[in-house]
Amino acid sequence: MTVPVLNLSPGDAPFTESPAKSYTMPARFYFDPAIYELEKSAIFYRSWWYAGHKSQLASPGCFVTTKVHDQNVFVVRARDGELKGFYNVCQHRGHELLSGSGRTNVITCPYHAWAYDFEGTLRSARHTDRIKGFKACDFALKPVRVEEMCGLVFVNLDMDATPFAEQATGLEAEIRRYCPAVDDMVFAQRDTYDVASNWKVLIDNFLECYHCHTAHKDFVDLVDMESYRSRTCGIYSSHCSGAARTTQSSAYVFEKGDVDFGYAGWFVWPNLTIWIYPGEPNISTLQMIPDGPDRTIEHQDWFIPTPTPSAQLRDAMVYQKDVLQPEDIALCESVQKGLKSRGYNQGRFVVDEELSELSEHAVHHFQKLVVEALGADLDPASASAAAAAPAGTGA
Structure with a gap:
């Protein structure tokens, strides 16, 4: 059965295959109750x-x-x-x-x-x-x-789902590169956040650092932004930087660990992000759990060498909890309000040819996964091509 809110509506600009040409998903995808209900079966009941x-x-x-x-x-x-x-x-x-x-x-x-x-x-x-x-x-x-x-x-929940390893080919190797001791990590703590925002707004925000210079000054002091790159692959994307600019950043102070880098993060479809900070071995997950069209519960789980964090790891965990998360939550809650404004429906992805640290191509990658999972028809050009294709051929 076709859900009308998924189709191109009057006033909508097209969501296209090319991130450089595409508009973002229409605002209703972030607050319409019908879309929220459809996401349960179309996305979450069949994903890892x-x-x-x-x-x-x-x-x-x-x-x-x-x-x-x-x-x-x-x-x-x-x-x-x-x-x-x-x-x-x-x-x-x-x-x-x-x-x-x-x-x-x-x-x-x-x-x-x-x-x-x-x-x-x-x-x-x-x-x-x-x-x-x-x-x-x-x-x-x-x-x-x-x-x-x-x-x-x-x-x-889908017993016929494609194995996770096949959908996320290469992810495990990337994580092990930045945290060689990942097999030795143990659970340390969970931090929980109640956010007045749709879950997809939070994912969108994670997937680009276009906002980092203006909103995350400590993060920019920690990370070498010139080497920060986002890469998309299957059901995940990576967001990593090279060697840290300094070990004495305003975010927290650390000593170089087994791997010299500034930050490594991954998005895993549909609602998980994975973080590795520089210094002593660590890995954390931040899961965005939908709790209604306008609300999300976030759980951040930390895994470190021992259940009790060292002083350095404690500083990193405190920075995440008390600085970076509140900064992002404030941004996302404001976006959720703005998405309901009669003065907004869609924006454009900021994408450059170099796919630099400012490029939003990974946001488009995520939104494309959403559009495809929901079976949404937001690109009249592709629909026209499909209609014009001879029988038995693909568009």
């Missing part, structure tokens, strides 16, 4: 979703829970060492089985005590031995896909 870290699943029985919109799932370390993922719901009357994260010997429903093993098999259900024809095998937990990359654990 960050669920946690292997250090939180260190031994059999360790589990983490996460919600993909309204779909509650959990990942558990099975007795054979494998990671298993399931919908977090008892097959008796629908009560949620687990909450938060932790460790258990058996997965027991708090409602009627139906119990499951780590393979999702129903092992105990009181009084069901008196039910004729009752078969425990008919009430196993429903599985979800699970994959791990650099210690990060992902789930996918």
Whole structure:
């Protein structure tokens, strides 16, 4: 069924294949409730979703829970060492089985005590031995896909989804280049932010440094902006710079680590960003979780060599939490207000031939993924070409 808000509307300029020629997505894509609802099934129920870290699943029985919109799932370390993922719901009357994260010997429903093993098999259900024809095998937990990359654990509700590694070819190698000790990282802390902005505004903001000189003076002092480049590839994009301008920046003070660089970041479709700061080994994730058309919950998880950060890593974490995040949140909340203005609908991507640190081509890459996932028709030229193409050929 066609959703009218997805089509080119009067007053819309085209969203095209070329970022240098394209206008941005129309403003309604950031606040229309119909689009927000469509995103659930078209994007999130079929994409790889960050669920946690292997250090939180260190031994059999360790589990983490996460919600993909309204779909509650959990990942558990099975007795054979494998990671298993399931919908977090008892097959008796629908009560949620687990909450938060932790460790258990058996997965027991708090409602009627139906119990499951780590393979999702129903092992105990009181009084069901008196039910004729009752078969425990008919009430196993429903599985979800699970994959791990650099210690990060992902789930996918689509059992037929293309493997994460195939969709993000090259990402793991890039992360290991900037953090060779990534396999030794452990969970340290989670910082949470409630932002009055659509999730896509936050992603757009991450994907360009056109705003960095005006909005992030400490970040610009930390990062060598002349070497900062954004590169797009499949379902991810990288945003990295060369050697830091100084180890005594106004952001924080550090000593050079295993790799000499100023900053490395990645966007992973649909709603995850990965950060590595210079200095001692570290990696963090910042996940943008939609909480309505105009609101997003952000979780930033930090992974470092030990659960307790060193003084240098603590300074980096404080800078992120107390300086950079508030700067970005203020920008994005203002953009969300502006997108509803009757005086705005679309802008242009600022893209240069060199794809410099100021270029917004990675924003176009993300918005193109959104447009394609939703099946939106925003380019009359491509639609005309498709209509004119002979039968049996592609446009």
